[in-house]
Amino acid sequence: MSNLSIQNLHIHFSGVVALDEVSFDIKEGEIFSLIGPNGSGKSTLFNCINGFCSPQRGSIKYNNVDLLARRPHEIVKHGISRTFQNLQNVPFMTLLDNILLGAHHRLTMRDTFTRWISRKERGREEALALEVMDFLGIANFEKKYLSGQPYGIQKLVEIARALICKPKLILMDEPAAGMNDQETLEIGKIISEIRDILNITVLVVEHDMNLVMNISDRICVLDSGRILAMGEPEEVKNHPKVIKVFLGDEVHA
Amino acid sequence: MKGRYDDENLKWIPVLILAIFLFPFILKGATSSYKYYLYVLNIAGIYMILTIGLDLLSGFTGLMSLGHAAFLAIGAYSSAILVDQVGIPFELSIFISPVIAGLFGLVIGFPALRIEGMYLGLTTMGFGFIVKRLIIALREWTGGSAGMPVSKATIFGFTINNDWDNYFMIYSFVIISVIIARRIVISKLGRAFMAIRDSEQAAQASGINLAKYKMLSFFISGLFAGFAGVLFAHTSHFISTDHFDILLSIYFIVMVLIGGAGSIYGAVLGTLFIVLMENLFIPLFKDGLAKYIHLEAGDFQAFIFGFIMLLFIIFQPLGLYGMWLKIRIYWKLFPFNPRRRST
Amino acid sequence: MKRYVSIIIMAALAWIRCENRVTSPGVTDTEILIGNIQDLSGPIKELGFLIPSGTNMYLDYINAQGGVHGRQIKMLIEDHGYNPQKAVVAAKKLIEKDQVFALYNVIGTSTTEAIRPILEESGVPLVAPATMSGTMSDLSRKAGHLIFHTDAGYDVQSNVLVDYILEQNANAKIGVVYQDDDYGANVLKGIAEAEERHGITIQREAYQRGATDFVGQTGNLMKGGITDVIIGGIVREPVTIMKTSQAMKYSPHFFGHAPTVDARVGLLAGDAGEGFTSCYFAYLPDSDKSGPALYRELCEKNNVPEKMRGIYHYYGFATAHILVEGLRRAEEYPTREGLINGLETLNNWESGTYPPITFNKNDHAGVEKIMLLQIQGGKQVAITGWLE
Structure with a gap:
């Protein structure tokens, strides 16, 4: 039974409270969205799950594994991968290599040398990457250096890198940030497919309300480190506090 | 997988290797002072092995080292002591001595887990001074600051007698080093190094243990440098601490930067460029230029190198290898080159 | 391909031409x-x-x-x-x-x-x-x-200096400041020989090449009650040591090996360098x-x-x-x-x-005699003849 359980998470940075008693569960096969204004603690929550921040109180358990006791690089072994808000790619590496970076823990050094002996024979790692690239529709770019590629492609590479390690849960930090409407639609489609075809649970932070409302099963609204509301899209949309804090102006306009 | 180097034209590699090994014969035919040129090339070859290692550390992993002359010294002194005093055959020493240097690399790798950039540079620089002092202090084995003579290398009963033999030995090892380094770069290991350089967060999220891979990078870099040290000791037949100073470490950095950090071929080209500049080209111009620029001999070289370095940083940050790539693309597209826009 | 063939042929020709060259290196008719x-x-x-x-x-x-x-x-x-x-x-x-x-x-x-x-x-x-x-x-x-x-050699110089010091003052307590390298090792070799010949002990103080601070060494010499200091340095070392001593109100006789014969020692040390004695092994330029x-x-x-x-x-x-x-x-x-x-x-x-x-098949050491020069009134003056 795959689920992520966050209990009473509290973290503050030198007096500024980033997350205050945050608790929620994510069920397997769910698309769960975190929304909230800037500085409401969404990314901090991701960083806690990922091991980059250590909260002062609370627990994060995934399949009953205590994630807070794990070091950042161990998280991915438990089936959790993530993408970043700002691109965290390696510009002077090809697309393929960037994606394979995500497969780090699945590969052994032996894979490196198999292709050395026979260049024609495609190594295991290459097959891995092509699978994911096909899924995302960027297979034609494999040999290109990442630097100089369009932003949309770079975003997809991030997602591919998170997918190639065959996660059970993927954390996506603003996948549609900086994208035009067309690309945002595609991202939404991809997120749904990740869940539907690959059976991966998705936890997504996003600002684009249309996208969030369209794809999410459940939504959690954070404000100043506290949970404001949680529930299905319709429910959250009509929640008075949410309207006031977050959607307020839009509704009255 | 299709790696960084997949689009390169591999059929040229055997030709290049053949050219490397035929070159001494052509040189011998062309000039009677071929031995000196071979000697200069040998130095370049030894330094190439080191700068390849340094490039893996600084260019690929993004960890600065101002102490690589110390690794060279450790390899050189280890091998000199092992072969001449302990009596281990040279064939074994070329495996043991680099490992010793690599282990020192691990030692200096520890602080690298916590500190970065300039501070790491200073730490490694301090490491260089410590190693130098250590060598002087262990004078019973190392001869102190007076230096020590080193025997000739013997590989499987074949004694490497002169620069002619050295050339073939050194460049065989250079080719092997380039091949190994390239495999490292396009493998999981290389990807991990580059990820650490460009984004530690992404590296960690992908399951890369920063501590382990930073240490590994120092270890591998130490291996290369130590190996260069072994060759250095047994081909120059005399080693002394005076040579392994901070200036040499800086030269290595310059070689990597001018060649183009983050490219194995770049390290090789940069080293060749600097060593040839220093020993062949600058002496040619020195007397002519000395009329216009009043500098003393030592400063003159530093001046020229500083100037070249500046030009590269401003006009060609990707180094010699980047320049080569541009030229190659230019010829591929010729005559349909895109016009350079004036904006 | 043609180009490569022609390069190889040219190289081969050049090679053959070289083989025929007969010269003694570095010597032409003129x-x-x-x-x-x-x-x-x-x-x-x-x-x-x-x-x-x-x-x-x-x-x-x-x-x-x-x-x-x-x-x-x-x-x-x-x-x-x-x-x-x-x-x-x-x-x-x-x-x-x-x-x-x-x-x-x-x-x-x-x-x-x-x-x-x-x-x-x-x-x-x-x-x-x-x-x-x-x-x-x-x-x-x-x-x-x-x-x-x-x-x-430095060892010869060390011997001569110790002999000279003891000749002047049989009760002299001698100290040596030496560079921590091959130079110093050679100085010490002579010092050890002299110790054995005279049955004395000489206080040894080491410094690292390039050192600029000699307070520790000078202090140790002062503590040891040393009356005659032999400095195995070049220029900076004797100057700094003598100036340091002057500042510490410690005034032994100073001697130096041949590298300290440099006229700059006298110039830089000023009045602290008065009486400094160094070794020399050729005729003086003004003799x-x-x-x-x-x-x-x-x-x-x-x-x-x-x-x-x-x-x-x-x-x-x-x-x-x-x-x-x-x-x-x-x-x-x-x-x-x-x-x-x-x-x-x-x-x-x-x-x-x-x-x-004298050089011969069994001896490639030329001069084995030295004379001592002392700084008197800022000028170097020979105070001895040839000593062996």
Whole structure:
């Protein structure tokens, strides 16, 4: 039974409270969205799950594994991968290599040398990457250096890198940030497919309300480190506090 | 997988290797002072092995080292002591001595887990001074600051007698080093190094243990440098601490930067460029230029190198290898080159 | 493809042409090439300028007289910056690229040690290396038969200094400050010999090469009640030690090995340097021997600036005599063996610049006598004759 359980998470940075008693569960096969204004603690929550921040109180358990006791690089072994808000790619590496970076823990050094002996024979790692690239529709770019590629492609590479390690849960930090409407639609489609075809649970932070409302099963609204509301899209949309804090102006306009 | 180097034209590699090994014969035919040129090339070859290692550390992993002359010294002194005093055959020493240097690399790798950039540079620089002092202090084995003579290398009963033999030995090892380094770069290991350089967060999220891979990078870099040290000791037949100073470490950095950090071929080209500049080209111009620029001999070289370095940083940050790539693309597209826009 | 074939053919032709060339390296009908490796960029670069200019002054004088056996002597100078590895590069360049006939006056101990393998391999003789290492003239060492050493060793100097100090004051307590390297090791070798001969103990204080602070060493000497201090330094060390002592109100007699004979010691130390005594192993430039007389004459003729004249400029001038005499004694068409044999015939040979010099098959150490110079009123004055 795959689920992520966050209990009473509290973290503050030198007096500024980033997350205050945050608790929620994510069920397997769910698309769960975190929304909230800037500085409401969404990314901090991701960083806690990922091991980059250590909260002062609370627990994060995934399949009953205590994630807070794990070091950042161990998280991915438990089936959790993530993408970043700002691109965290390696510009002077090809697309393929960037994606394979995500497969780090699945590969052994032996894979490196198999292709050395026979260049024609495609190594295991290459097959891995092509699978994911096909899924995302960027297979034609494999040999290109990442630097100089369009932003949309770079975003997809991030997602591919998170997918190639065959996660059970993927954390996506603003996948549609900086994208035009067309690309945002595609991202939404991809997120749904990740869940539907690959059976991966998705936890997504996003600002684009249309996208969030369209794809999410459940939504959690954070404000100043506290949970404001949680529930299905319709429910959250009509929640008075949410309207006031977050959607307020839009509704009255 | 299709790696960084997949689009390169591999059929040229055997030709290049053949050219490397035929070159001494052509040189011998062309000039009677071929031995000196071979000697200069040998130095370049030894330094190439080191700068390849340094490039893996600084260019690929993004960890600065101002102490690589110390690794060279450790390899050189280890091998000199092992072969001449302990009596281990040279064939074994070329495996043991680099490992010793690599282990020192691990030692200096520890602080690298916590500190970065300039501070790491200073730490490694301090490491260089410590190693130098250590060598002087262990004078019973190392001869102190007076230096020590080193025997000739013997590989499987074949004694490497002169620069002619050295050339073939050194460049065989250079080719092997380039091949190994390239495999490292396009493998999981290389990807991990580059990820650490460009984004530690992404590296960690992908399951890369920063501590382990930073240490590994120092270890591998130490291996290369130590190996260069072994060759250095047994081909120059005399080693002394005076040579392994901070200036040499800086030269290595310059070689990597001018060649183009983050490219194995770049390290090789940069080293060749600097060593040839220093020993062949600058002496040619020195007397002519000395009329216009009043500098003393030592400063003159530093001046020229500083100037070249500046030009590269401003006009060609990707180094010699980047320049080569541009030229190659230019010829591929010729005559349909895109016009350079004036904006 | 055509291009490659033509390159290979051209290379082959060039090769064949080279095979037919027969020459003795560095010698043509009109010229003999001599290689010199000096420190032009390192810690003693002033010497790297002064010594070869002294040499060139003498070589010009000889060349103006028609040279040796009708050949002009030309000296090529390379830089090693006091770095043994660069000395190796320079030696390779001189021997293999410029193809000099012989090396001469290479400065520094570790740098000369570093080029021994090259000398051995190429059979190029090295005349008058500018180092006072006592083991330089050891014939049993690599390339020993190729090196003709002129200067008195540091070990000899140490012995003479201790003898002299004890002669002046039988109760003297002696201390030595030595550089923590091969120079110092050689100094200590002589000190140990002297200790054994006289049955005394000498307090030893080490310093690192390039050190600028001597408070610790001076303090230790003061604590030990040392009355006579021997400084195995170059220029900075004696100056700093004497100034430090003056500041600490500690005034023993100071002595130094031959590198401290530099006139700058007196200039820099000022009144602290008064009475400083150093070793010297050639005739003084202002003495009335024939060599110094010629030196003064040539200096006047060539308008050598006053500040260049002095012991180091003269040293280059003096050692050149030995080189030229060696070339004279080599055959009409000189070979390297000829030069070696020629030098080995020197028997109590009076150059006019040095005390008489002897080289033979079993002895490549030239001068083994020294005299002591003392700074009196800011000038260096000989206070002894030749001591052994």
